[in-house]
Amino acid sequence: xxxxxxxxxxxxxxxxxxxxxxxxxxxxxxxxxxxxxxxxxxxxxxxxxxxxxxxxxxxxxxxxxxxxxxxxxxxxxxxxxxxxxxxxxxxxxxxxxxxxxxxxxxxxxxxxxxxxxxxxxxxxxxxxxxxxxxxxxxxxxxxxxxxxxxxxxxxxxxxxxxxxxxxxxxxxxxxxxxxxxxxxxxxxxxxxxxxxxxxxxxxxxxxxxxxxxxxxxxxxxxxxxxxxxxxxxxxxxxxxxxxxxxxxxxxxxxxxxxxxxxxxxxxxxxxxxxxxxxxxx
Amino acid sequence: xxxxxxxxxxxxxxxxxxxxxxxxxxxxxxxxxxxxxxxxxxxxxxxxxxxxxxxxxxxxxxxxxxxxxxxxxxxxxxxxxxxxxxxxxxxxxxxxxxxxxxxxxxxxxxxxxxxxxxxxxxxxxxxxxxxxxxxxxxxxxxxxxxxxxxxxxxxxxxxxxxxxxxxxxxxxxxxxxxxxxxxxxxxxxxxxxxxxxxxxxxxxxxxxxxxxxxxxxxxxxxxxxxxxxxxxxxxxxxxxxxxxxxxxxxxxxxxxxxxxxxxxxxxxxxxxxxxxxxxxx
Numbered sequence: 267x268x269x270x271x272x273x274x275x276x277x278x279x280x281x282x283x284x285x286x287x288x289x290x291x292x293x294x295x296x297x298x299x300x301x302x303x304x305x306x307x308x309x310x311x312x313x314x315x316x317x318x319x320x321x322x323x324x325x326x327x328x329x330x331x332x333x334x335x336x337x338x339x340x341x342x343x344x345x346x347x348x349x350x351x352x353x354x355x356x357x358x359x360x361x362x363x364x365x366x367x368x369x370x371x372x373x374x375x376x377x378x379x380x381x382x383x384x385x386x387x388x389x390x391x392x393x394x395x396x397x398x399x400x401x402x403x404x405x406x407x408x409x410x411x412x413x414x415x416x417x418x419x420x421x422x423x424x425x426x427x428x429x430x431x432x433x434x435x436x437x438x439x440x441x442x443x444x445x446x447x448x449x450x451x452x453x454x455x456x457x458x459x460x461x462x463x464x465x466x467x468x469x470x471x472x473x474x475x476x477x478x479x480x481x482x483x484x485x486x487x488x489x490x491x492x493x494x495x496x497x498x499x500x501x502x503x504x505x506x507x508x509x510x511x512x513x514x515x516x517x518x519x520x521x522x523x524x525x526x527x528x529x530x531x532x533x534x535x536x537x538x539x540x541x542x543x544x545x546x547x
Numbered sequence: 548x549x550x551x552x553x554x555x556x557x558x559x560x561x562x563x564x565x566x567x568x569x570x571x572x573x574x575x576x577x578x579x580x581x582x583x584x585x586x587x588x589x590x591x592x593x594x595x596x597x598x599x600x601x602x603x604x605x606x607x608x609x610x611x612x613x614x615x616x617x618x619x620x621x622x623x624x625x626x627x628x629x630x631x632x633x634x635x636x637x638x639x640x641x642x643x644x645x646x647x648x649x650x651x652x653x654x655x656x657x658x659x660x661x662x663x664x665x666x667x668x669x670x671x672x673x674x675x676x677x678x679x680x681x682x683x684x685x686x687x688x689x690x691x692x693x694x695x696x697x698x699x700x701x702x703x704x705x706x707x708x709x710x711x712x713x714x715x716x717x718x719x720x721x722x723x724x725x726x727x728x729x730x731x732x733x734x735x736x737x738x739x740x741x742x743x744x745x746x747x748x749x750x751x752x753x754x755x756x757x758x759x760x761x762x763x764x765x766x767x768x769x770x771x772x773x774x775x776x777x778x779x780x781x782x783x784x785x786x787x788x789x790x791x792x793x794x795x796x797x798x799x800x801x802x803x804x805x806x807x808x809x810x811x812x813x814x815x816x817x818x819x820x821x822x823x824x825x826x827x828x
């Protein structure tokens with residue numbers, strides 16, 4: 267596996283692959299890899315001739331007071347993990363490589379970015395779309411893999427890719443969970459043992475909603491209420507949002523219909539966790 | 548010459564060229580072609596295996612009350628002209644092809660877009676960068692040609708292309724003028740004979756400034772004053788702006804130094820015209 271840190275070298279490598287007719291699968295990450303990321307990489311490995319993984323803690327997508335500085339980083343461990351699943355190139359640029367002096371451009375998706383994490387993290391998705399657009403242009407993938415865990419991000423990136431006519435197929439990969447239901451996240455390392463236990467309320471509340479839906483419940487207000495009550499019963503948890511939206515444009519719905527997304531963000535102590543499920547009725 | 552109206556067909560054509568190792572030169576236009584555009588196309592013809600010209604009056608870059616509806620259009624004449632200079636593909640999509648239902652994405656450059664035409668035409672450059680980013684992804688050019696007449700646009704597109712790591716070389720081509728100095732523009736057709744005469748004040752005022760610079764004048768305030776006085780002396784002319792800025796980030800300068808841009812926008816009757824010159828001191 268090759269480690270590339272400069273944009274110029276990464277660009278040259280990917281141009282060479284394209285010239286030689288090889289397909290490229292891409293997994294953009296912020297590093298501190300876990301089984302969720304490795305699942306994306308295995309999917310990428312099966313799909314294309316070459317697999318590129320980027321590790322870049324993107325300053326643009328962190329707001330003031332968020333955890334940019336403390337976000338966990340471990341390039342040595344990440345390299346070993348990526349190599350173990352057959353990644354060809356680990357692209358780990360510095361912030362200065364990605365945003366040199368005189369950098370002035372942003373890519374922005376409206377409407378889909380307004381609610382959910384967009385409401386609690388202003389500018390976050392603008393940072394995400396900007397960096398992913400850049401990475402697509404640098405890496406030139408045929409296919410890019412994203413976790414369904416960041417469901418709003420996935421919808422936004424699908425929209426951006428289609429709108430800007432970027433020649434990349436976007437593949438969403440189901441959430442990977444611990445045995446007890448906790449969705450994998452690099453931020454789970456922040457949790458104390460008691461918080462780790464409390465964090466189960468996210469997946470548990472979604473499972474409760476799923477049961478009601480299976481029994482025929484279609485009223486979004488009623489489902490939100492049930493989820494909200496379940497989370498509120500957990501003393502260490504504080505709700506950021508509980509949202510039920512259509513899964514394409516991320517707009518609130520009153521009644522489940524077609525493909526909907528039930529998404530939550532909850533603070534467990536100081537750690538903000540997200541979880542979601544897609545329901546098709 | 549092939550006329551392509553669908554994004555899908557254009558994308559397929561350009562992918563085919565790339566696969567076969569052919570280079571593509573691209574000239575994006577809003578049509579109603581004049582000698583300025585044809586100059587860009589001849590440059591493109593010399594540079595690459597294939598030449599694509601787009602004709603798209605981009606609704607996103609027109610503000611409320613601007614001339615989107617009346618902007619002159621003549622695809623039959625444009626086709627003939629493009630063919631006469633050896634263009635391979637004329638890409639003329641509809642607005643619905645470029646911005647289908649559910650379109651939500653924009654590309655935006657800050658700072659460079661704030662002054663000059665950006666101040667008088669809010670949202671204009673956001674429309675320009677968005678459509679050019681899309682066109683680059685659809686057409687996949689190696690090189691793209693833009694007129695120096697839209698100097699701020701050229702600086703903004705250079706910035707966008709570099710910032711988003713788009714694999715396109717941007718080439719600026721000098722302004723083409725009538726024998727009496729009027730910069731060519733599709734909007735010149737709006738001018739009455741008296742206005743056509745009055746419009747010469749733009750190039751004449753720039754020539755006056757050039758003379759002073761050649762004599763050693765470096766004070767931007769003094770140069771602006773001289774240009775302003777020349778334009779004010781023309782009864783049919785009303786100044787929108789007279790600006791002296793650095794030619795990379797389009798920021799006002801007090802003293803000419805390095806590469807500067809002297810740019811003006813002037814209303815002649817109802818028609819807004821622009822002109823500029825780059826000075827290197």
